[in-house]
Amino acid sequence: MKKDKVILVYPALSPTGQGHRGAPLSSLAVGSHLAANGFKVKLVDLRVDPLEALEFGEDVAYMGVSAMTGYQIHSALEVCRIYREKAPGIPLVWGGWHASLLPEETMRHPLVDIVVTGQGEITALELAQAIQSGASLDSVAGILHKRGGETVKTAERPLAGMDQITPINYGLIRMDDHFIHDPTTGVKMISYLASRGCPYRCGFCAITTVYNKRFFNVPVPQVLDELEGLVKRYGVNGIYFEDDNLFINKQRTEDVLKGMVDRGLKVRWTGLARADRIIKFEPELLKLMRDSGCIRILIGAESGSQEMLDLMDKDVDLEETIRSAQMLDDYGIEGDLSFMVGLPDPHEWKVTLDFIMMMRKRLKHMHIKLFFYTPYPGGRLYDIAQERGFVPPDNLEDWAKFELHKVTTPWVSREMEQHVNLFRFYFRYGYPNQAVKGMKAALASLSRWRLDNKVFSLPVEYNLYRALGKV
Numbered sequence: 001m002k003k004d005k006v007i008l009v010y011p012a013l014s015p016t017g018q019g020h021r022g023a024p025l026s027s028l029a030v031g032s033h034l035a036a037n038g039f040k041v042k043l044v045d046l047r048v049d050p051l052e053a054l055e056f057g058e059d060v061a062y063m064g065v066s067a068m069t070g071y072q073i074h075s076a077l078e079v080c081r082i083y084r085e086k087a088p089g090i091p092l093v094w095g096g097w098h099a100s101l102l103p104e105e106t107m108r109h110p111l112v113d114i115v116v117t118g119q120g121e122i123t124a125l126e127l128a129q130a131i132q133s134g135a136s137l138d139s140v141a142g143i144l145h146k147r148g149g150e151t152v153k154t155a156e157r158p159l160a161g162m163d164q165i166t167p168i169n170y171g172l173i174r175m176d177d178h179f180i181h182d183p184t185t186g187v188k189m190i191s192y193l194a195s196r197g198c199p200y201r202c203g204f205c206a207i208t209t210v211y212n213k214r215f216f217n218v219p220v221p222q223v224l225d226e227l228e229g230l231v232k233r234y235g236v237n238g239i240y241f242e243d244d245n246l247f248i249n250k251q252r253t254e255d256v257l258k259g260m261v262d263r264g265l266k267v268r269w270t271g272l273a274r275a276d277r278i279i280k281f282e283p284e285l286l287k288l289m290r291d292s293g294c295i296r297i298l299i300g301a302e303s304g305s306q307e308m309l310d311l312m313d314k315d316v317d318l319e320e321t322i323r324s325a326q327m328l329d330d331y332g333i334e335g336d337l338s339f340m341v342g343l344p345d346p347h348e349w350k351v352t353l354d355f356i357m358m359m360r361k362r363l364k365h366m367h368i369k370l371f372f373y374t375p376y377p378g379g380r381l382y383d384i385a386q387e388r389g390f391v392p393p394d395n396l397e398d399w400a401k402f403e404l405h406k407v408t409t410p411w412v413s414r415e416m417e418q419h420v421n422l423f424r425f426y427f428r429y430g431y432p433n434q435a436v437k438g439m440k441a442a443l444a445s446l447s448r449w450r451l452d453n454k455v456f457s458l459p460v461e462y463n464l465y466r467a468l469g470k471v
């Protein structure tokens, strides 16, 4: 039977299935290119689809899983076990971030037949065509495969521009399952990518390892046509730009936003940006961001310690973080500042918590994301973390247990972990997204008092909320 079908699985992100429901762009990008080149594609997203949705027919060229480091590996292994049992002849292909960052180690697992590294669209197609025609897999660049128990690595696949890969076809999924509801405005948002890659070198980020500081733009007219299409087809009124760096090119930003306004796209949108880019924006561009519907910008602030920013090659000054958040605030755009503590320095966390409070006092609208630094493969900080005593897992099963919300580094003390968790709790309830009244208003002012006076002893509120499963 002709092998003209590919099964693509986007594994669950958490044991509860709760959490982010954004469109599975990873699998969708690969599936869109396969479908546009003659293959039937069945995309199963285990955040919303049951395992029963999986297919095992003779016509299946391969089953491909996508996995970030962490729980997605666990869910992917579960699917692979089912395939090995029910259809041992179907090759198990791993793609996505974890396999791209640690391909050889990933290949050591018996439930991994082939690894596709980095950008996957073109490789995934050539792989399907090779399996369909029976050609040697050595001819497919950008993979690792097994022959006689040996792992064979084929030629490097050069990075492809956006003109070489098929635009994302949202028709491959049930979009109703994948809208992101904005916490502050309740707007229904769709995940969208207007570019790939990033020219920066942040030491904790995996992007550099795969994109090697290259950056690829979707042409502006195509972005506008696609956004208009999404708004018309799905009636969305929100765009969640998933780009790693939306505002690299100021003129392009202006052209996209002006185009959205000129085409009358009534949408609200959010995106990620760097502080050192925003501070270069003139008032007109900030005004255009606001008038084109910008709700919030996620800024990778990372740390309140300049020393730590330099250690992680962030190439940003604290002053730039402060000014960028202030500029957004002045135009009524929420700054969502992402920080990490528990970096390989014993004192940085206090500096960062104080920095957050200083910012909070200055700004009208500000959200934070506060993580414990978790050494993910790729980037210079990962090597520094190992020099300072972090011992990474060395197999797929253990990486599956690698969790964002669990401290994984040896230098974070229990006291510090407790203090940061309490800070995060009181910050969340001290500065809620929406106006609160009654008990919540009382908790809000008590939380702000605790933060201002750094009094976290006898955290009865925290213990109560934790007992209620709300932390």
Ligand code: B12
Binding pocket: 008, 013, 014, 020, 021, 022, 023, 024, 025, 026, 027, 029, 030, 063, 064, 065, 066, 067, 068, 069, 070, 071, 072, 093, 094, 095, 096, 097, 098, 100, 101, 116, 118, 119, 120, 121, 124, 191, 193, 197, 204, 205, 206, 207, 242, 243, 244, 371, 376, 377, 404
């Ligand atoms: C969206 C996103 C999320 C969403 C994911 C859900 C969703 N789909 O909406 C959420 C918010 C849940 C999330 C959470 C996390 N994320 Co995140 N996230 C991203 C982000 C911004 C976009 C992912 C995406 O859709 N990219 C677009 C697609 C088209 O690109 P792609 O994923 O690279 O896929 C391509 C290739 O990898 C390959 N490919 C991918 N899958 C497959 C499968 C097959 C079979 C084949 C052949 C090829 C293939 O082909 C694709 C097309 O070229 C990326 C950054 C990025 N640029 O990718 C970070 C990123 C993936 N996240 C990262 C991290 C660290 C996390 C968190 C751990 C930490 C955090 N700070 O939140 C958590 C983990 C949560 C968990 N439970 O595991 C890291 C991954 C590092 C790693 N080692 O896995 C990234 C790379 C960010 C970074 N800067 O380092 N994330």
